Amino acid sequence: MTRPTLVFLATAGSAALIIGALLFQYVGGMAPCEMCHWQRWPHYAILVIGLIALMVPGRLLPLLGALAAAISGGIGVYHTGVERDWWQGPVSCTNGGGGLGGLSSGDLLSTSAPTGIVMCDEVAWEMLGLSMASWNAIASFTLVLIWLWAAKHRV
Incomplete structure (x- = not known):
């Protein structure tokens, strides 16, 4: 394959991943978490x-x-580990951190708290036992190989 073909394939692969993510978000109604972004x-x-x-x-x-x-791909692996409880994720988007200890009774009863927060440690969708983060990691590492193949070509 030629370098331009490989560059096109790798770029199109990323475009397909972005389009897929946006379709899940806007058509499928699956809001992304922080690590998805x-x-x-x-x-x-x-x-x-x-x-x-x-x-x-x-x-x-x-x-x-x-x-x-x-x-x-690396972020996808990290996100997969957070989803599978292999390691702790960011406190800002996981259920494992904090607790209610720092909240006052007014905070607990407040209705002005943000709604619709998507947790990074909850799997929203999976196929063949793999989450979207896992599939992104697989696809991204495949794209790494295509990009490296393109880099090998001089022109």
Whole structure:
């Protein structure tokens, strides 16, 4: 395969992941958690990197694409671990932190608390026993390989 074809495939892969996530969010009604958003940002960066890499030769941009995909994959692995209780996630979006000890009776009875907060340690959807975070990790690490293959080509 040629470098432009590989760059296109890797960029299209990230675009497909973003489109899929947005469809789950806006059509399926599954609001993303904080870590879900973290996994999306590298794919947004890949869209820009990929478009530029299609016009600019060299290995730097495909290597940056591989790095961005690896970051998203790494966050996906971390998120999977939080979902599976392998390790503690951010206190801001997990059920495992805090407790009610620091809240006053007024805080407990308040109706002005934020609603619709999506917890990072709860699996909202899974297929074949894997959550969206797990699937993102698999897809992202596959994209890393495609980006590295593209970087191997001179033109």
